Structure formats: C-alpha cells, structure tokens
Amino acid sequence: MKLQKNTLAAIYSVLEFAANPGRQLSAAEIARQYRVSPHHLAKVLRTLGRAGLLESVRGVGGGYRFTGNAKRLTLMDVIELFENISAPRRGARRPPRRGPLPAGPSPQEVEDALGVVLAEIDEISKATFRSITLATMLKLVTRRRK
C-alpha cells in the first residue's frame, strides 16, 4: 500500500502536533521541518481541522493546535481522511463461477485470484494502521532514537 503525499504530510503534521500538545504551530513551521510545500500543507491542515483533530488559532502568530487524543487516534483515522482504502479490492469478493470450467485459467480468473492475494495484503496493512495510535508512533520514534 502506497500512501499519497497528502496523507504522509497529514501524518507528519499530526505527529508534530501530538508531540507538542498545547503548542500552536503554523503550516510554514511544519512544512519547513518536513520539506513539503507550505501551500500544500495548509490544505492538509484545513482537512485535519475540519475533522476535529486541530483547531485554528487566529491572530498574530496564529496557526493550529492539536485537539485530538493521541492515545486514541490511530494512523488509520488520519489516512482515511485522505484516501479511500476501506473499499475491498476489485475481484477480491467475487463469487465462484458456475458451470463447466475451461481447460486453463481465464484472464478473469487470474485477475480474481490475484485480487484475493492483494486484498490479503491490504487487510494486513489496514489492521496495522488501525492498531497504531499517535502515542505509539511517538514512542516508536523515541525508541529508534536510542
């Protein structure tokens, strides 16, 4: 599973906010740190704000502040805001064909079987994203620093 740029920028951002609870950060600060376009990141932060994970702080030095719960919010919660990964893969849930079977596999059957394998991989990826909270990600960052 490959995550889009927006999704990655969102994950960087929420982790940055979760690591600094209470602190307000601007799109420009986060963009600089993770080398992403500030214009692009501003859109991502607006989406996170609309989802209730951030609140915007107006005025001089304004920006955003984290309002989510880092112990509850998972990577999947963030990813789902930017990608449609809940839909099952094409071919993965197709019922078995009826009637006489041809001698060899048809392209459709091969595509279906491959869909089953790819769906299996997707399910593992989704379970992994669902199981990792922002707090766990921050612990992982700390552990890898040692």
Added chain:
Amino acid sequence: MTRGSPDPVRVRGVQPRDLPEIIDIDAGITGMRKPEYWSEILQRYGTGRRRQRLFLVAEDSGRVEGFVIGEVRDWEFGMPPCGWVFAIGVRPDTRQAGTGTRLLEAICDGFRRLGVTKVRTILARDNPLILSFFRSQGLMAAPFIPLERDLAP
C-alpha cells in the same frame, strides 16, 4: 501516581480462589462464560508445577483486576525459545489505569528469569483494542504469517 507512593496494584501468581473473578473478567470481555475452560487453564498453567508456564493476576484491594497467561516455548515454528503471551484481560471498568502494562511487564520479567530475550503473541487482526495495547507496549510484527484453511468434512 506520585513518586514513592505505594502502588495499590499487586501482581502475583494465580490462586484457585481467583478463578470466579477471572471467569467474570473474561466473560465481560468476550461475552461468553467458560468455567470449564478456565478450570482447565488453571490446572495447566496455574499450579506452578511447570516453571515455564506463568499465570499471573493483578490485584487491587483484594479484587482481581486482570490476568495474563503465557509460557516459554522451545523451538516452536523453528524459532529459539521465547515467551508467548496467549491471554491477557483487564476489567473493562478499570482500563487505561496501567493494569495491562503492569501484567505484561510482570510476565516479561518472568520470561527473562527463564532466560529468554523475546516475547511474542498472536492476535486477531479485527480486534484493534488488543492490537493497539500490544503495539503501545512496543511489540512489532513478528517474522511469521499465520495461515489457515477450512477442512473439508
């Protein structure tokens, strides 16, 4: 909790008198009462006759708040001996208080004393609650892929 204050939660080996509370905790989590199963588990893991098997409970003011069960298994799946946690449960009304963490730490201490340096578990991937708990404790994907197949009658 402030530094130096006594921790009210005590982790100790299971006793036969804990069984009704363990059955209640499990039923509260799984929605199914399994007294016979738990009696057998107590016999197999709670007697202390086999030192590789650990069955611990967390107790607070005389009430069992949770349990953990595991054992050191040798060369299972071709891997060097390691500690396997196969059950952990905490009363739903006392979660987020660190009881699960205390239980996991205690069983890991037990595994260390038995000379192993790795702890493993296997979890249903559609149970994000327990998956998130083990992830929060630093467990990462193991080098296994569980497989299954329906058996034709």
